[in-house]
Amino acid sequence: MTKLVIEGGHRLNGAVHIHGAKNSALPILAASVLVNGECYIENCPDLSDVAAAVAILRHLGCHVQREGHTVIVDASGVCRGDIPDALMREMRSSIVFLGAIAARTGGAHLSFPGGCELGPRPIDLHLAALRQLGLHIREEGGCLHCHAAGRLKGRAISLSFPSVGATENILLAAVTAEGSTTVYNAAREPEISDLCAFLTACGARIRGAGESTLIVEGVEALHGCTHRVIPDRIETATYMAAAAVTGGSLVLKEVCPEHVQSVLPFFEEMGCGITPWRGEMLISAPARLRRVKTVRTLPYPGFPTDAQALLMAMACVAEGTSVFIETIFESRYKHVGELMRLGARVKVEGRVAVVEGVEQLSAAPVECTDLRGGAALVLAALTAQGETEITNLYHLERGYEALAESLQGVGAVLRVEK
Ligand code: EPZ
Numbered sequence: 001m002t003k004l005v006i007e008g009g010h011r012l013n014g015a016v017h018i019h020g021a022k023n024s025a026l027p028i029l030a031a032s033v034l035v036n037g038e039c040y041i042e043n044c045p046d047l048s049d050v051a052a053a054v055a056i057l058r059h060l061g062c063h064v065q066r067e068g069h070t071v072i073v074d075a076s077g078v079c080r081g082d083i084p085d086a087l088m089r090e091m092r093s094s095i096v097f098l099g100a101i102a103a104r105t106g107g108a109h110l111s112f113p114g115g116c117e118l119g120p121r122p123i124d125l126h127l128a129a130l131r132q133l134g135l136h137i138r139e140e141g142g143c144l145h146c147h148a149a150g151r152l153k154g155r156a157i158s159l160s161f162p163s164v165g166a167t168e169n170i171l172l173a174a175v176t177a178e179g180s181t182t183v184y185n186a187a188r189e190p191e192i193s194d195l196c197a198f199l200t201a202c203g204a205r206i207r208g209a210g211e212s213t214l215i216v217e218g219v220e221a222l223h224g225c226t227h228r229v230i231p232d233r234i235e236t237a238t239y240m241a242a243a244a245v246t247g248g249s250l251v252l253k254e255v256c257p258e259h260v261q262s263v264l265p266f267f268e269e270m271g272c273g274i275t276p277w278r279g280e281m282l283i284s285a286p287a288r289l290r291r292v293k294t295v296r297t298l299p300y301p302g303f304p305t306d307a308q309a310l311l312m313a314m315a316c317v318a319e320g321t322s323v324f325i326e327t328i329f330e331s332r333y334k335h336v337g338e339l340m341r342l343g344a345r346v347k348v349e350g351r352v353a354v355v356e357g358v359e360q361l362s363a364a365p366v367e368c369t370d371l372r373g374g375a376a377l378v379l380a381a382l383t384a385q386g387e388t389e390i391t392n393l394y395h396l397e398r399g400y401e402a403l404a405e406s407l408q409g410v411g412a413v414l415r416v417e418k
């Protein structure tokens with residue numbers, strides 16, 4: 001089994017280029033199904049989740065090619081509306097294809113995406129909203145059999161929770177529906193705004209991107225476009241945390257400082273100096289981090305759940321005790337057991353985790369439990385004494401392009417052993 005071996009104790013210094021946002025590229029790739037023409041999606045990260053989305057597009061009849069970080073999708077040949085179970089299982093967020101496939105082909109057949117390491121991952125909000133837009137959905141045998149009698153019809157939809165995925169599915173179903181759709185309590189994440197920007201470039205009519213009320217005026221058809229995916233704010237936070245745990249300083253290039261405003265105060269509370277400057281950001285860390293009093297994960301613009309594990313890795317070696325409250329997912333502490341193998345002192349009670357910082361972590365063999373939990377193990381290994389061996393690297397490959405190379409480029413001492 002391939003493992004990443006990291007020798008801890010080396011300060012990181014230098015510059016890291018941030019890639020395009022995974023959680024923006026995925027819904028934009030799904031949205032390209034709606035376009036009877038070519039879309040040039042620039043700054044598209046080279047990740048296994050993106051490869052899974054491309055496999056679905058090709059299965060549906062799209063022609064897809066990658067030229068560096070530009071993915072070109074021609075969906076004029078879309079000829080089917082089913083996603084095989086194997087492809088659905090490869091990436092549970094493939095549910096975001098449902099709205100686009102149904103709107104484009106008048107029906108959709110796909111298996112329930114199932115849960116993942118973060119919990120059952122229900123899709124009730126997606127299905128309720130799509131039914132309100134006129135999609136008939138029959139749930140049978142672990143599959144969703146959907147059909148629309150004619151064009152979907154726009155209407156007002158209120159979400160009980162600002163679900164990112166449900167907001168995306170509604171947008172993809174509504175942009176070519178008949179009439180107007182208003183989404184109340186919509187998600188406000190930057191990835192939603194980026195999806196709206198892509199759809200608008202294709203001729204969609206959307207107001208309120210980034211706000212909690214979205215208004216979509218349905219149009220007859222969408223045309224091709226060229227769109228550049230926004231920088232990945234969670235990858236940005238990951239490299240910020242890498243500088244923080246090693247007492248180093250990094251220049252992060254091609255970032256969007258505005259999108260990480262929700263994490264900056266926590267890094268500063270822990271003693272980091274951060275200077276956003278145009279499309280770059282400089283972060284420098286203290287010799288030893290201070291504890292963070294309370295980190296409560298919230299929908300954007302609150303502290304992002306995807307950065308919880310990253311900050312927890314920092315808290316493990318900070319001076320003092322930090323408290324985490326995970327309000328978004330019901331079981332997003334799978335990384336705690338592995339951090340404790342490295343000597344971290346963490347107590348979990350339900351959605352609360354209390355972290356008592358220690359002077360020094362020590363190397364041990366650990367395995368990634370999920371994407372961001374795996375990133376937390378990499379961060380902990382960067383500061384642990386000795387060589388830490390990390391396995392189950394496929395979790396990391398879902399969301400980080402060239403992670404090992406980028407870290408090596410700024411002074412990390414690591415190797416990949418096949
Ligand atoms: C997106 O997941 C991201 N994934 C997640 O990033 C991110 O953690 C999450 O948004 C929150 O920001 C992608 O964009 C591909 P939600 P999503 O719908 O859309 C509950 C990563 O690490 N819920 O906002 O699934 C749900 O169970 C990943 O890159 C329902 O109850 O998030 C969860 O508790 C992990 N019913 C909460 O809402 C529904 O129908 C947030 O889910 C839908 C969601």
